[in-house]
Amino acid sequence: MAVDSLVGTVFSGLSALVIEDVTEGSGMVVVTARTRDVAIPCPDCGTVTAKVHGYHQRTVKDVPIDGRQVVVRLRVRRLVCPALGCRRQTFREQIPGLLDRHQRRTARLVRQISHVAQELRGRATARLAGLLAVPVSRSTALRRLRRLPLPRLEIPRVIGVDDFALRRRQRYATIIIDAETGRRVAVLPGRDAATLESWLREHPGVEVVCRDGSATYAEAVRRALPDAVQVSDRWHLWRNLCNKVLLEVRAHAGCWATVNPPANLRPKDTTLLEKIAAACPEMTALASLVCGFAALLTPAAGNDVKLTEWIAQARAVNLPHLRSLTNGLEIDWSAVDGAVTLPYHNGRTEGVNTRTKRIMRQMHGRAGFDLLRHRILLP
Structure with missing residues (x-):
């Protein structure tokens, strides 16, 4: 009953398993568990089977408890597919939603590490995770960050376009956002007219483009979208007047x-x-x-x-x-x-640029363009 009570409270995230024992030692909590004795479908042919061929042990980490690491020693089954002609004679069962293939951390622990890496990047994530009893290396943190899926690309009707410096006076990039919602849409390498023109031609549907006084962007929009309405940024107009x-x-x-x-x-x-x-x-x-x-x-x-x-x-x-x-x-x-x-403006683009500069300061210029682009586009 004590174990069942722990499953319902402390280990509710492991409810898909049968927990057999919980012990404490060496500054960590060790959970001994196994999968449930239920029939599951073959991943190839879909034939349902519960015939066991053998057992395997997996050792995975879960979210910490009371400032201590949690290690799950899990026994999983290797099942036999009864279907004749199936190329898989045996297969190892998986636990969807709890543990992915070849992973040594539970899905919920991976999500926590990924979200921390999204905010802090590599070294800072490794330092904080160590204090939270979830030791990871900076390389693992960056790998989890890169695996975070980007939102589905939806081309807005009104976009804002602006540039930002990757290296001041030497390298620049272009950011494109939804000018009505502030959602980041794309980050392009460079700020020349050809780069923006190519993107606009490949992603039709833009009707209004908000920008500053850049003649380069103006020419790119005119060539790619001759019917689009261009809107100059009012803040830049006021600054020029001042x-x-x-x-x-x-x-x-x-x-x-x-x-x-x-x-x-x-x-x-x-x-x-x-x-x-x-x-x-x-x-x-x-x-x-x-x-x-x-x-x-x-x-x-x-x-x-x-x-x-x-x-x-x-x-x-x-x-x-x-x-x-x-x-x-x-x-x-x-x-x-x-x-x-028109009511449109480029103010939200300037706000995204401010956020981008903060991200670049956190990375101290060590991140490549692909990682920086991924970080900017994450929600």
Whole structure:
């Protein structure tokens, strides 16, 4: 009864077996068990049999108990197939869901090691597993990580595309995600147009592509998906505007040099603001243009027309740095148009890139591209 009670509580994961004894020694728990005396089908012909030809011993590890390793000494049967003509005269029985072929760990222990390796990789997994009474080598941890199945590839309607550095200024890769859910879809070696174009041609179904201002990606999408809508990332548009505004402010710094500078400036000091505006009308126009552009970054129907009007206003003012921004907007007009009118964005791609950098720091640059790609695509 004591053994039956342990099976129902501590060893519930071994309920498919008949546990005959549980002993303790050398800092581990040893479980002696055997398979049940039931008929099972032949793996080749499917004929059900319970005729025993012999027995084999398997020694496997299970999840730890009370900080101690658990070793299962299991007796399995070799059965005889009664079907005439079956190529398997005898076969060793398997325990699906509990123990896979040629494995020395139970399926649930393998799952635990795999999930720890998914988060920590090789050496860190080996260190932590040792403390948890599940000793594994870093090579075993990485092998379990590589065997984790990737999710089934489903091509989304809206994708986000961005690059990240494998080795800064030398090697880069491209990541593709579902822009609506953030699900990782693919990781491509390199960031050239041919690589992305080839992937898009091999995986049809994409209708909208969110990207930054990369002319390389823009050309790849145009060649592979001429009918797809391209959406420029609004954060990059705002950053480009901020950079140009900073240059304009620096260029006009002398305009308010005689105004009484910074110790007397308060948020609600309208008198000082009026003096600054009077000293440099270009800055007044610049402030108005910045506010107008910020309003366009909330996507809405009709923003494309407003953007055209904003560009005309920006070119009518003597602000050369801002004028260069408008030239860039017109070069990538269709994507910018999509950015201010459609709800899609590349923000989730940037979030995935941040996660990718954390993974690369954990691996300290020792992982090859295949292992890194596998790690990124795992859910």
